Amino acid sequence: GESVGLHLPTLSVQEGDNSIINCAYSNSASDYFIWYKQESGKGPQFIIDIRSNMDKRQGQRVTVLLNKTVKHLSLQIAATQPGDSAVYFCAETAQAGTALIFGKGTTLSVSS
Amino acid sequence: NAGVMQNPRHLVRRRGQEARLRCSPVKGHSHVYWYRQLPEEGLKFMVYLQKENIIDESGMPKERFSAEFPKEGPSILRIQQVVRGDSAAYFCASSPRDFVSNQPQHFGDGTRLSIL
Numbered sequence: 001g002e003s004v005g006l007h008l009p010t011l012s013v014q015e016g017d018n019s020i021i022n023c024a025y026s027n028s029a030s031d032y033f034i035w036y037k038q039e040s041g042k043g044p045q046f047i048i049d050i051r052s053n054m055d056k057r058q059g060q061r062v063t064v065l066l067n068k069t070v071k072h073l074s075l076q077i078a079a080t081q082p083g084d085s086a087v088y089f090c091a092e093t094a095q096a097g098t099a100l101i102f103g104k105g106t107t108l109s110v111s112s
Numbered sequence: 113n114a115g116v117m118q119n120p121r122h123l124v125r126r127r128g129q130e131a132r133l134r135c136s137p138v139k140g141h142s143h144v145y146w147y148r149q150l151p152e153e154g155l156k157f158m159v160y161l162q163k164e165n166i167i168d169e170s171g172m173p174k175e176r177f178s179a180e181f182p183k184e185g186p187s188i189l190r191i192q193q194v195v196r197g198d199s200a201a202y203f204c205a206s207s208p209r210d211f212v213s214n215q216p217q218h219f220g221d222g223t224r225l226s227i228l
Binding site for chain 2: 036041
């Protein structure tokens with residue numbers, strides 16, 4: 001079926017550590033992937049995206065890796081800060097601009 | 113530039129009443145999407161609209177739910193005869209017309225609907 005899932009529901013790290021959040025997707029037709037961050041009481045906030053013709057994309061302190069062979073997506077956050085504490089969702093779509101399919105999310109907790 | 117604006121932020125209704133949720137997209141965006149989020153879960157797609165057109169409503173229940181995006185004014189998600197199971201956070205997202213640039217969907221902060 002068409003679904004996106006995450007490996008771990010929660011992840012706890014120390015401030016300054018690197019965080020890796022994983023996501024598996026099942027629809028091989030998906031060609032556009034996005035990571036969102038959602039803080040309590042707020043809407044999803046765009047972090048970084050990647051197209052299926054790429055396997056890596058970097059932003060400020062974040063890197064997204066895409067492995068199409070095993071249909072796996074990951075988000076790496078460098079030097080994790082308390083402000084990074086939130087729920088992280090990966091989402092996929094078969095065409096940019098159409099409906100996103102979200103996974104259930106990973107709750108990242110950063111302790112000082 | 114203002115982001116996606118949703119109102120009200122919180123809405124309380126009794127069973128059987130109607131709920132109207134409004135969404136003003138980012139200025140210049142002509143595509144609007146509605147999603148529903150239950151506690152501890154991810155967002156589930158409901159409906160995708162362009163100005164005056166419903167493009168995809170495959171995620172929206174066939175009964176009691178309707179959506180519109182008129183030529184002027186915000187997009188409206190309407191739920192008639194609400195039931196307790198409609199309690200959720202409803203999010204709206206928008207994106208620009210130009211798909212070529214692969215612009216991601218930008219979300220509002222949602223409307224929390226509570227049914228008594």
